[in-house]
Amino acid sequence: MRGLIQRVQHANVKVDGEIIGEIGPGLLLLLGVEKDDDQARADKLLEKILKYRVFEDEQGKMNLGLKDAGGSLLVVSQFTLVADTRKGLRPSFSSGASPEHGKAMYDYFITRAKASHDQVATGQFGADMKVSLLNDGPVTFILEV
Template sequence: MRAVVQRVSKASVTVDHAVIGEIGLGFLVLLGVSADDVASDADYLVDKISGLRIFEDDQGKMNRSVIDVGGAVLAISQFTLYGDVRRGKRPSFDEAAKPDHARPLYEHFVAQTRRLNIRCETGQFQATMSVCLVNEGPVTILLDSKKRF
């Protein structure tokens, strides 16, 4: 699994002109699932994201987690994180999981995040969504459960 984690002061997701998920301080997480991912990949990302110390402490250093600051997560499924353009300019999505494999892992990620008592809002799986955010910093972290980067 791959995640793009953005530290935000606010973020929202809209489907068909209706806001379906919205947070204040926290993380916008764009989450991609590959064909060979399993539940432990989602668990790894939940653990890593919930513990990421990228919020400032009293000394102005990035030293606090989303839990420490009482923040929330907006999790958006995004298969395009597995877009491969090494062979041309049109992305190939061969590594991305099919929806019947990706949906349960996305839902597992959300459920595990909520089990940590982190408020977790979501987008709508397989929908065309509009995502708005205010990236604070900006701070953006890339994660891969296979540790490829």
């Protein structure tokens, strides 16, 4: 399971021109699911995302996690994150989860995120989404478990 987090001042995701998920200050998470991912990996990644210290403390140092900073989380599925781009000029998705497994893991991740954090918004699995954000920093990290 792979997540790309971006610290944002605000972000939203649209499907068919309508905003379906929106947050203020917090993290935009683009979530990629691989075929061997399971609930334990999802739990581990979620814990890391909620605690990863990318928000500034009183001294201006990145020392606070999402929960500590009181930020929101916007989770958007993105299968292209699991592409193997090491060879050639075309990405390989051979390690990516099947649509069924990907959706099951995405849904599990969302359920656990909402149970663990008060401010969670989402995209729509498998939809053609338009994501808008104002990256804060910019601060962007790839997290893998």
